[in-house]
Amino acid sequence: MARCRAARISSSCRTDDTARPTLFLALFLATAATYFQAMRMAAVSMLRLALLVPIPGVFGAEPAAAEVRIRASPGGPVVPYVQLFEAVRNSGERVVIDGPCFSACTLVLSIVPEERICATRRAVLGFHAARLLDNRGRFHAEPRATRAVLETYPERVQQWIRRHGGLTSRLLLLRGRELAAMVPVCR
Numbered sequence: 001m002a003r004c005r006a007a008r009i010s011s012s013c014r015t016d017d018t019a020r021p022t023l024f025l026a027l028f029l030a031t032a033a034t035y036f037q038a039m040r041m042a043a044v045s046m047l048r049l050a051l052l053v054p055i056p057g058v059f060g061a062e063p064a065a066a067e068v069r070i071r072a073s074p075g076g077p078v079v080p081y082v083q084l085f086e087a088v089r090n091s092g093e094r095v096v097i098d099g100p101c102f103s104a105c106t107l108v109l110s111i112v113p114e115e116r117i118c119a120t121r122r123a124v125l126g127f128h129a130a131r132l133l134d135n136r137g138r139f140h141a142e143p144r145a146t147r148a149v150l151e152t153y154p155e156r157v158q159q160w161i162r163r164h165g166g167l168t169s170r171l172l173l174l175r176g177r178e179l180a181a182m183v184p185v186c187r
Contacts, residue, residue: 067094075103085111102126110152118186125174129167
């Protein structure tokens with residue numbers, strides 16, 4: 001299998017045809033001003049996560065078994081996470097969830113193939129309802145977007161969320177044995 005990189009995608013790269021569609025993105029797009037305001041708020045978080053994606057030719061040789069390690073991500077605007085996880089999916093890289101992965105970060109489960117994701121004992125996934133930021137900096141619930149996002153998660157995760165009251169403004173935390181039953185433990 002040809003290896004792909006986020007920085008250089010070739011036509012010989014194998015993509016996962018079963019990856020869930022990202023049509024829900026359209027539901028999250030607000031005005032340009034609101035979008036850029038939200039982007040600034042999440043810049044530090046996204047920079048921390050994006051720096052974990054290996055780039056060929058930087059700092060010498062490529063790693064033998066490259067991976068993306070999520071150590072602490074509070075989430076943020078959906079669009080940058082979707083773009084990052086699509087690049088990771090297309091690269092063939094493995095994702096190690098090794099700490100808190102909240103909000104938009106959990107979309108990794110929707111975008112990267114299940115067989116390329118694992119979680120350590122420190123992993124915690126945090127789910128909540130979709131929200132949009134208005135021009136005044138206030139969050140508003142988005143029920144249609146919430147339903148669309150929920151449907152992108154693997155069935156086992158959807159069932160767990162529903163058993164725990166569904167996606168609301170309250171953060172649902174998936175960890176420990178419950179997480180290990182849904183996401184393979186890293187070896």
